[in-house]
Amino acid sequence: MSCFQTITDYGLRSIGIGKRLLPKTDFTLCEHFTLIGSGMIWNIYFGLIALCTGFLLATLVAVGKNSKHYWIRKPAEWFVFLFRGSPLFIQFFLAYETFVLLPKVGIDINLGFIEITPETRWLTKAWLGATIVLFLNTAAYSGEIFYGALKSIPKGDVEAADAYGMTGWPRFKRIIWPTMLRLAWPAYTNEAIFLFHATTLVYFSGFPAWQQRGDALYYASYFADKTFNPFVPYPILGFYFVLLTLLVISIYGAINKRLNRHLPENQRQKIKYKPQIIR
Known part of the structure; x- marks a missing residue:
């Protein structure tokens, strides 16, 4: 079988397109790269969905934690404490057991004028349940990063906005939020990289x-188990994640450059990747 035929047969296998049965013997290097690369589709899916949705929740968490109102600030603080204080691996197992205990037929929700029964069985599947866990986890870490950036916003910027008569939402949208992102972006880039790495825990x-x-x-584990040689599939897996990391750094670097475009060159924050050994 040619490498092109292998790519045609297994390139999209992880999403149900192509051959159903995996190769059993005589594994080629092309099969290693193709099937592991096919599986990366799911890792990118987990990371991308969790990152996009987590960004929105993280902003709300940071604003809530910075609030002067007790009943807004405390839930945000406890949310961050719980998801940053417990290992992601344990969160996966607790979430799975919780979702399994839910009725598989759905939960009845009475809205007064109509009663709906949303399905709950999909929560036990990796494509949804694991994504929810990653979403909540990255929202907690990112929320703390954004909160630190909020506290670091120069008072002069806020006072200047007040002097122009900007209050409430206009001040947040035009002054506070862009400054928060600019200050938090280098650290947030590292969180995005780690999130994609953490998608391997879903397995x-x-x-x-x-x-x-x-x-x-x-x-990668399938090839290692069949060949009793982990020194081929796992380095290939690492190679794919290195490429993914470089892609994330490039995209976030471009966004960082955009956020700092108004500053002199010597005052712009550079993105530096600092790998997290322990989380």
Whole structure:
């Protein structure tokens, strides 16, 4: 079988397109790269969805934690404390067991004029349940990063906005939020990188893969188990994540440059990747 045929057969296998059965013997390097690369689709999916939705919640958490109102500030503080204070691996297992305990037929919600029954069985699947856990986890970490940036906004910027008569939402949208992002972006870039790396934990969690078509680590482990040689599939897996990290750094670097475009060159913050060994 040619490498092109292998890519055609297995390139999109992780999302249900292509051959259903995995190769059993005589594994080629092309099969390693193709199947592990196919699994990366799920890792990118987990990270991208969690990152986009988590960014919005993180902003709300940071604003809530910075609030002067007790009943707004305390829930935000406890949310950050719980998800930053417990290991992500444990969060996966607790979430899975919680979702399993929910009725599989759905939960009745009475809105007064209509009663709806949303399905709950999908929460036990990796594509949704694991994404929810990653979303909440990154929202807590990012919320703390944004909160620190909020506290670091120069008072002069806020006072200047007040002097121009800007209050409430206009002041937040035009002054506070852009400054918060500019100050937080280098640290937030590292959080985004770590989030994509953390998607490999989905393989070890209780969430089952969709129709046994798992992520990149699923295929790397498959090759390692079949060949008893982990020194081929796992370096390939690491290579893919290095490429993904470089892509994230490039995209976030471009956004960082955009956020700091009004500053002199010597005052612009550079993005530096600092790997987190322990979280």
